[in-house]
Amino acid sequence: MKQPNILFILTDDHAAHAMSCYGSRINQTPQLDRIAQEGMRFDNCFCTNSICTPSRASILTGTYNHVNQVTTLSTPLDGRQVTFPKLLQAAGYQTAIIGKWHLGHGGHHDPTGFDYWNVLPGQGDYHNPEMIELGQRKQYQGYATDLITDLSLDWLQARDPERPFLLMCHHKAPHRPWEPDDKHAAMYEDIDIPEPVTFNDDYSNRAAAAAAATMRVERDLTERDLKQPVPEGLTPAEEKQWKYQRYIKDYLRCVASVDDNVGRLLDYLDQAGLTEDTLVVYTSDQGFFLGDHGWYDKRFMYEESLRMPFIIRYPRAIQAGTINDQMILNIDFASTFLDYAGLPIPDHFQGRSFRPLLAGNRPADWQTSMYYRYWMHLAHHGVYAHYGLRTLRYKLIYYYADALDQLGALDDPRPPEWELFDLQEDPYELNNLYHDPAHAELVTELTAELERLQGQVGDRPYHET
Ligand SMILES: [Ca+2]
Secondary structure (H helix, E strand, O other): OOOOEEEEEEEOOOOHHHOHHHOOOOOOOHHHHHHHHOOEEEEEEEOOOOOHHHHHHHHHHOOOHHHHOOOOOOOOOOOOOOOHHHHHHHOOOEEEEEEEOOOOOOOOOOOOOOOEEEEEOOOOOOEOOEEEEOOEEEEOOOEHHHHHHHHHHHHHHHOOOOOOEEEEEEOOOOOOOOOOOHHHOOOOOOOOOOOOOOOOOOOOOOOHHHHHOOOEHHHHOOHHHHOOOOOOOOOHHHHHHHHHHHHHHHHHHHHHHHHHHHHHHHHHHHHOOOHHHEEEEEEEOOOOOOOHHHEOOOOOOOHHHHEOOEEEEOOOOOOOOEEEEEEEEHHHHHHHHHHHOOOOOOOOOOOOOOHHHHOOOOOOOOOOEEEEEEOOOOOOOOOOOEEEEEEOOEEEEEEOHHHHHHOOOOOOOOOOEEEEEEOOOOOOOOOOOOOOHHHHHHHHHHHHHHHHHHHHHOOOOHHHO
């Protein structure tokens, strides 16, 4: 088979439950739904560290963060590492990355493996952003989501039609502070967006970490987030509802612009006769709490944050309108793209190609559990460092923070705590079963599996870190 073109569209903090192809209760995403309807939707795609920079490093390098060393927001990617774009470029692909990079600048941290790159510095701005084009800073006029799409279309139009391409179109949206463009500013103005089931979570029956997190809609959103002062005279419940509406509407307005702009890219592929030969992926670096558990933000290993949307279309090899519930991870993307390009997968890549799943086959030994680690103890939103295991049914989380302090690595320890959730009986993760004697045997089994998996990927338990 001919080597496919690859259009990889990555957004920032777009949760699957804000996409209509995933059954969103709060918005419609007709353009994204085209990808799902004409391709495959994955319902169990997970990140291995629910935060921007580390997830992006895992996507590019096919490795966990303790291997690629991008464990936090302030640990830039060393571009001398092997990445899948480099391997595609060496094999004759034309390669480009346009939009959010967030893996460092200068030295060895600028994008490598790309014929063309034009990226936002750091988080970048929504309006009139500065961008760095092949090392040169330039000021642009317009809205980031539109501009990133314009630049992507320009690059596609100027490409060599004789060679396959990899285009990584990386939107800044819908990251905080959720600034919509004028076109979508009035969307949802006259309606109330439904609140999630766990909006009024009281954090009982959980480890202390949940109650300690400072990402509450009612308390931690700022006036910059909300774009106007809180009206006077509201009851506490009314104020929380008002803040949620302000937050979620701006978030969804940013998503609506992404949706329109994905449509522009899909239309271009149609018009240029490229649809059949192009593998299109839409995903996000991680999920997000959309008022779930009373929160915004991510970081926790809880479902809304752990789950990445992942929809993929490639008419030559993927049956339209299919849904897959197998477990895939962000570290698996690199191997999958190399597999489609007919290239060898480096031995040190830790992810596995899920091309068989896309062809409708499940390898007998396909993964049924995954390892996760969030490293930034109390760095943002008061979230405790933790690692854990997710199986098809259960989740085991260990907040390990105090042990690291014994080694002098943390100056603000918290008592270590465990959580166990039965996702089948408790899909919203409201009831920690870890200390329930009826689950003692399960705890033993899952702890052993966590240790096995942690060792297999080359990370270490806290007491050896
Ligand atoms: Ca992100």
